[in-house]
Amino acid sequence: MTRQEILKRQQEIVDAAKRESRDLTETERAEFDDLQRQLDELPETAETGGGSQEQRAARATTTEQMPPQDPQQAAQRAIAEERKRAAEITSLCRSFGISPEEYINNGSTMDQVREAVLGRLQQTGAPVNARVTADEGDKFRSRASDGMLLRAGIAVESPADGASQIRGMSLRDLAIECFSREGEDAMHYLRMDSSELYSNLCRQFYNPTAAFPSILDNTIRKSIVQLYNQVPTTFQAWTTKGSLSDFKETPDHEYVMGGLGDFEEVPENGEIKADVPRTELLPSRRLKTYGKQFSMTRQAFINDDIGFLTKIPGAYATKAKMTLDKQVYSLIFDNKKIFDGKPLFDAAHANVMPAGAKPSQQTIQKMILQMQRQKDQFGEAIYVIPKWIIVPVGYEFDLAVILHSTQVTGSNNNDINPLYNYPINIVQTPVLNAMAAGKAAPWFMVADPMSAKSIQVDYLNGQETPIVRRMETPGTLGFTWDIYTDWGIAVRDFRGINKNPGEVIE
Structure with a gap:
């Protein structure tokens, strides 16, 4: 038989079964498989299209919706669909202890099978709210x-x-x-x-x-x-977390209200005077997308290496969180201009020490007092409550002594330590050491955000964990995934963070 005759006969076999809404009989399946073997043994020609099995499959995908259809491809698709139908029916019926053979042989659709199964459950006294799903x-x-x-x-x-x-x-x-x-x-x-x-x-x-x-x-x-x-980052300990619904650079819709006049005495039969509060829009916020791509290679599958399922994606997830951590500390380390056109830490903001020094009882007290003298946008005094000290690696033990000793270290008069058990938390990060690279390493004091805001990290719809999506179009041989996440870092206010330029850490 020629190639055209073989394909024609295969199409006739499939069409006959489809007209009768049934599966191929054993005789028809045997004949179909024998014809397929004959077809595979024929030499490829330019007329029918050569190439590997993968190349032929790729051509079939691009021409699937274009008539006329290749009978061989139509037959293969019909068989695949029938196998899928049989598998779904079998799974559903076995979930309820029902034989699937009747529904497979009579050509029932999944909707028809679900209806029939539900009818049987009702006849046998099963709850009427039973879910008929192939789970x-x-x-x-x-x-x-x-x-x-x-x-x-x-x-x-x-x-x-x-x-x-x-x-x-x-x-x-x-x-x-x-x-x-x-x-x-x-x-x-x-x-x-x-x-x-x-x-x-x-x-x-x-x-x-x-x-x-x-x-x-x-x-x-x-x-x-x-x-x-499990990634041991520290930015999340002292920054605030926010959520944005899109990527547009939009001013924060939260307003700071202030400039209220003091309450005045109202004499008997007197009139209460009107007052108009002033408002100021907070700085803008914006999200950006960060991501990478990875693949399960053919070699990984053959070598039965499941590391690509856990280690490789986990490494990218770890890198995503470390990247965010680094960006937060770069923001306060680089001290770039913020929403008012001045550097984040500037004398005009009253949030930086004039000379750098390492943490000590005196330097910490000066920073606390400077923060507590801050005023709001309208010139009113505010109650700033220092909550965190952010330091590079090297000061943790010194701070433990400073904050937990009852007396001032080195004092000959047994002076009481005013910072003893002061309610402030220590955040230590090696990222500041790496950024300093042998130069003076700054350290910072951050306020409780309920008293004064500082740095905020926003996520798209609050989604912190990276998202994984299998690519719709594979870029390499095998399975390919995108891993990405969306975040934005913004300075909400300079009043809630204070900087000491520090010194070189030996």
């Missing part, structure tokens, strides 16, 4: 993801039932199990080598219902959340 696939994906995390050594607080059994599975075994649950012939994939199996998995890239890519997505997301929260 077995979701359960399998959940326990597979938890099993992969356990295998990678990541603690899972409440692993899904059965996760420990999947824990010992290789990536190859897991992929074959996924194919089997989707109605595919497991023996067909068992006979493949790992490279060929990986090529078949890559064809599932565009399929949103495919189990294997979904398991990879879930595993990566869970590992990122856990590892991101």
Whole structure:
């Protein structure tokens, strides 16, 4: 038979089954497979289109909606759809102890099967609010993801039932199990080598219902959340957290109200005088997006390396949080101009010491007093409550002595230490040491934001943890993911933060 005759006969077999809304019979399937073997043995020609199996599949994707359709491709799609239908029906029916054979053989759709299952449940006295959903696939994906995390050594607080059994599975075994649950012939994939199996998995890239890519997505997301929260950054200890709904540079819609006149005595039968408060708009805020891309390579799959599921995404999540940490400290270290056109720390802002020195009882007291003398935008006194001391590495032990000694160190008169148990927290960061690079390392004092604001970190809709998204168009051979996050750092006010230029740390 010629290629055209083979394809024509295959199309006739598929069309006959579709007209009768049934699956291929054993005889028809045997004939179809025999025709396919004959077709594979024929030499490729320019007329039919040569190339590898992957190249032919790629051409089929780009011409899927363009008539006339290749009968071979139509047959393959019809068989794949039928296998998927059979797998979904089987999963649903088994969830309720019902045989799926009747519905598979008579060509029922999933909606028809759900209706029939619900009818049976009502006849047998099942609750009328029973949910008829094919949730077995979701359960399998959940326990597979938890099993992969356990295998990678990541603690899972409440692993899904059965996760420990999947824990010992290789990536190859897991992929074959996924194919089997989707109605595919497991023996067909068992006979493949790992490279060929990986090529078949890559064809599932565009399929949103495919189990294997979904398991990879879930595993990566869970590992990122856990590892991101464990990154030992310090910016979150003293900055305030905000949320923005878009990326537009919009002035903050919160106004500072002040300039109120003092309350005046109202004499008997007297008139209460009107007063008009003044307002001032706070500085603008804006979000930016930061991200990277990573892939599960063919080599990683063949080598059964699950590090790409946990270590690589976790490393990117860690780097994202460290990048944010560095940007926050760069803002206060670089001392650039802010919303009023002056540097953040400036004599006009009354928030910087004239000479640098290391933390001591005297220098800390001077900074506290300077902060407490601040006035608001309208010239009124405000109650600033210092809450944090931010220092580079090297001062932690000195501060422990300063803040927890009952007497002034080195005093011959047993003077009482006024800073003894002063309610202020120590935040130590090596980022300031790295930025100083052998020069004077500054240190800072930050107020409780309820008394005076300083630095704020905003996230898009409050989402702190990086987002992972499998690319719609793979950029490399294999599965590719984007990991990205959105944040913005803004100076809300200069009154809530004070700077000491410091000195060189030996």
